[in-house]
Amino acid sequence: MRSHRQLPCGRSHHAYRGLLMLSRLLNNRNVLGMLFMAPAVLLLVVFLTYPLGLGVWLGFTDTKIGGEGSFIGLDNYSYLLGDSLAQLSLFNTLFYTITASILKFVLGLWLAILLNKNLPLKSFFRAIVLLPWIVPTALSALAFWWMYDSQFSVISWALMKMGLIDHYIDFLGEPWLARISTVVANVWRGIPFVAISLLAGLQTISPSLYEAAAIDGAKPWQQFRYVTLPLLTPIIAVVMTFSVLFTFTDFQLIYVLTRGGPLNATHLMATLSFQRAIPGGSLGEGAALATYMIPFLLAAIMFSYFGLQRRGWQQGGDK
Amino acid sequence: MTKLTRRNFLAASASVAAASTVATTNAFAAPAAPAATSAGLKFDIEKGATLRVLRWKRFVQGDEDLWNANVKKFTEKTGVAVRTDSEGWEDLRPKAAVAANVGSGPDIVMSWFDDPQQYPTKLIDLTDLATSLGSRLGGWYDVCRKYGTKDGKWIALPVGVVGNALVYRESQLKAAGFDAVPKDTAGFLKMCQALKAKNTPVGFALGKAVGDANNWAHWLLWSHGGKLVDKKGAVAINSPETRAALEYAKQLYATFIPGTLSWQDPSNNKAYLDGQISMTANGISVYYAAKNSTDPKMQEMAKDTQHAHFPIGPAGKPTELMQITQMMIFKHTKFPNAAKAFVQFMFEPEQYNPWMEASIGYVSQSLKAYEKNAIWTSDPKATVYRDSAALMIDHGHEGPLGQASAACMADYVVVDMVAEAASGSKTVQQAIDRAADRAKRFYKA
Numbered sequence: 215m216r217s218h219r220q221l222p223c224g225r226s227h228h229a230y231r232g233l234l235m236l237s238r239l240l241n242n243r244n245v246l247g248m249l250f251m252a253p254a255v256l257l258l259v260v261f262l263t264y265p266l267g268l269g270v271w272l273g274f275t276d277t278k279i280g281g282e283g284s285f286i287g288l289d290n291y292s293y294l295l296g297d298s299l300a301q302l303s304l305f306n307t308l309f310y311t312i313t314a315s316i317l318k319f320v321l322g323l324w325l326a327i328l329l330n331k332n333l334p335l336k337s338f339f340r341a342i343v344l345l346p347w348i349v350p351t352a353l354s355a356l357a358f359w360w361m362y363d364s365q366f367s368v369i370s371w372a373l374m375k376m377g378l379i380d381h382y383i384d385f386l387g388e389p390w391l392a393r394i395s396t397v398v399a400n401v402w403r404g405i406p407f408v409a410i411s412l413l414a415g416l417q418t419i420s421p422s423l424y425e426a427a428a429i430d431g432a433k434p435w436q437q438f439r440y441v442t443l444p445l446l447t448p449i450i451a452v453v454m455t456f457s458v459l460f461t462f463t464d465f466q467l468i469y470v471l472t473r474g475g476p477l478n479a480t481h482l483m484a485t486l487s488f489q490r491a492i493p494g495g496s497l498g499e500g501a502a503l504a505t506y507m508i509p510f511l512l513a514a515i516m517f518s519y520f521g522l523q524r525r526g527w528q529q530g531g532d533k
Numbered sequence: 534m535t536k537l538t539r540r541n542f543l544a545a546s547a548s549v550a551a552a553s554t555v556a557t558t559n560a561f562a563a564p565a566a567p568a569a570t571s572a573g574l575k576f577d578i579e580k581g582a583t584l585r586v587l588r589w590k591r592f593v594q595g596d597e598d599l600w601n602a603n604v605k606k607f608t609e610k611t612g613v614a615v616r617t618d619s620e621g622w623e624d625l626r627p628k629a630a631v632a633a634n635v636g637s638g639p640d641i642v643m644s645w646f647d648d649p650q651q652y653p654t655k656l657i658d659l660t661d662l663a664t665s666l667g668s669r670l671g672g673w674y675d676v677c678r679k680y681g682t683k684d685g686k687w688i689a690l691p692v693g694v695v696g697n698a699l700v701y702r703e704s705q706l707k708a709a710g711f712d713a714v715p716k717d718t719a720g721f722l723k724m725c726q727a728l729k730a731k732n733t734p735v736g737f738a739l740g741k742a743v744g745d746a747n748n749w750a751h752w753l754l755w756s757h758g759g760k761l762v763d764k765k766g767a768v769a770i771n772s773p774e775t776r777a778a779l780e781y782a783k784q785l786y787a788t789f790i791p792g793t794l795s796w797q798d799p800s801n802n803k804a805y806l807d808g809q810i811s812m813t814a815n816g817i818s819v820y821y822a823a824k825n826s827t828d829p830k831m832q833e834m835a836k837d838t839q840h841a842h843f844p845i846g847p848a849g850k851p852t853e854l855m856q857i858t859q860m861m862i863f864k865h866t867k868f869p870n871a872a873k874a875f876v877q878f879m880f881e882p883e884q885y886n887p888w889m890e891a892s893i894g895y896v897s898q899s900l901k902a903y904e905k906n907a908i909w910t911s912d913p914k915a916t917v918y919r920d921s922a923a924l925m926i927d928h929g930h931e932g933p934l935g936q937a938s939a940a941c942m943a944d945y946v947v948v949d950m951v952a953e954a955a956s957g958s959k960t961v962q963q964a965i966d967r968a969a970d971r972a973k974r975f976y977k978a
Contacts, residue, residue: 278651278936279626279627279630281630281651281652282634297970297971298967363792363800363803364790364791364792364793364796364800365792365800365803365804365807381791382791384791384792384795385795386740386792386795387740387791387793387794388794389958472740472741472795473740473741474741475794475795475797476740476794476795476952476956477953477956477958478949489944490943492626492627493623493626493627493943494939494943494944495630495651495936495939495940496940496975
């Protein structure tokens with residue numbers, strides 16, 4: 215049998231050269247790298263870049279849902295700047311994000327440190343702590359909805375039975391009480407993520423460092439301040455960045471609990487954006503409101519990235 | 534909007550009833566219900582036609598069962614296979630809008646309010662069908678005509694109205710010194726104050742309750758002669774009438790059970806069924822939840838429950854808002870005749886009567902002849918809901934229906950205004966100014 219190398223005709227010669235090229239390409243690490251990345255890039259472009267780009271573009275148009283809009287420049291943005299409801303939603307979002315994130319950080323870190331100690335049934339507790347994070351938000355939000363109900367709240371009921379209050383607490387009916395109640399629900403749900411991630415970070419810290427610190431006479435607080443915290447900072451930066459992003463863009467919890475009420479006191483930018491865009495049909499305006507969230511999200515990322523991750527003392531430069 | 538008082542409505546319905554006394558052979562319908570008629574339009578159904586229908590997810594099981602039975606009958610009769618998809622009622626609007634503008638998807642959509650008015654050019658002209666049905670079945674109510682027509686052409690056929698009425702505990706009203714709900718707003722306020730004094734407060738939703746809050750907040754505004762926009766769609770909320778409505782709202786709110794600012798659609802049902810409030814406004818579902826319960830306490834509550842129309846305010850006429858649902862056929866359908874035949878079929882007495890009965894009064898008729906259906910009289914407590922379409926005003930009142938009216942309602946412009954003023958979180962004038970600013974944005978075009 216003749217091998218294809220010996221084929222006399224030109225066509226086969228071309229085919230051979232083609233195959234050779236292909237085999238060389240497939241052995242090229244750069245080409246292979248690109249090839250392997252292509253599906254991921256395609257997914258990111260189709261499901262992330264395109265929708266984001268489209269969303270930003272819609273913000274510059276007066277598109278109604280299902281309809282075709284025309285370019286209106288910054289009209290949506292300038293209107294939203296003066297819109298009292300949009301301003302209120304920005305305030306609500308900042309309040310919600312800042313208070314919830316601080317509480318989640320403090321309580322999460324505390325929980326992580328507790329779980330890092332040699333407790334009996336350690337594994338059981340570590341597993342159970344994750345429950346609030348595992349339960350679907352819509353479900354836990356419904357549970358909170360009942361707990362906060364102005365007529366059926368189990369919290370109010372228990373306090374009444376104990377004789378501590380004489381009427382049901384209107385958790386979601388008073389603007390400030392509603393803001394605080396939604397923050398509490400968000401904190402309850404978000405703590406496990408922070409706690410378990412920080413626990414993972416704590417476990418990477420070598421016990422010998424604590425021993426050395428103890429020999430040097432460091433008290434527990436000093437150990438925490440000078441050993442735990444510096445070594446945990448990179449993890450904290452990442453965890454809190456994610457936590458802030460999740461909180462800032464929260465939707466489900468608010469949508470189930472209040473839909474933005476009472477008196478729009480819990481309307482976040484995400485929920486107002488949905489209300490304007492989908493039930494209200496003003497897709498352009500809703501998209502603009504959603505786009506307004508991007509600078510805040512970028513700022514949060516930058517803050518944690520540059521502020522926390524690149525501190526000099528982290529590289530041992532702190533004296 | 535035609536001026537309609539309760540008295541001339543009753544007179545009109547009596548004359549319609551007299552005019553439409555026709556014998557019936559329908560096994561399902563009540564004796565006085567309109568008869569099956571073969572005088573409907575004949576449609577030349579396309580060969581191999583199939584239809585996709587998108588509708589809202591049922592509120593009562595009977596609705597879905599009878600709907601499906603009717604669809605099956607249509608398929609058996611015509612050979613046209615029909616697939617029905619249902620979506621949560623709040624999700625239907627965006628889906629219908631996308632189907633309209635993308636030009637594919639369901640052939641027929643049963644949607645809400647002024648959806649058809651948002652894309653009239655995408656819809657098939659149903660004037661012939663509407664005229665035929667109207668002339669055979671007692672005529673359409675005025676509000677149905679406004680929702681279903683655009684520039685004199687029918688673009689959708691209103692299927693029915695999900696009625697809204699006052700639901701109250703008769704014994705508690707009597708204990709407060711009232712035999713019935715007063716017919717005027719001044720008397721109504723006194724009644725609410727008396728109920729509060731007896732520690733049996735009323736409760737009306739002021740949170741983000743799509744149906745319940747919008748319904749009663751619009752009634753409140755309109756009952757005092759206030760309106761969001763004038764006939765041309767210019768914002769007209771800043772008026773002495775609105776101020777009067779909001780001053781009234783403040784007094785009324787003082788009689789409410791605490792917590793109504795956070796109430797969503799299910800909240801008033803729960804509070805009423807738990808015996809915490811003496812009165813609220815709702816569809817017939819609260820009553821049926823009690824009536825169909827096996828709990829003797831609930832049975833007692835059902836016996837004690839009565840329904841009434843909202844009182845008439847300084848405007849001097851009924852000013853109620855309810856949910857209207859319409860069927861529309863998209864131009865992108867490949868089988869327009871089959872679609873029209875289907876819509877006609879569903880409106881015919883043999884299908885419509887049993888469907889309305891199975892919906893146990895949750896949906897009331899859009900064609901006057903169906904006032905005679907036994908569902909409205911077999912249980913006298915359902916009768917109030919019969920008048921829904923006759924009393925209802927469209928939510929765009931007094932202006933045109935379309936994207937702006939839809940957006941204002943979705944953005945809770947009126948509800949927020951009432952809630953802000955009633956709760957005292959804003960002064961009456963501040964609440965009006967905020968509502969005006971928001972409404973101007975939507976009505977700018």
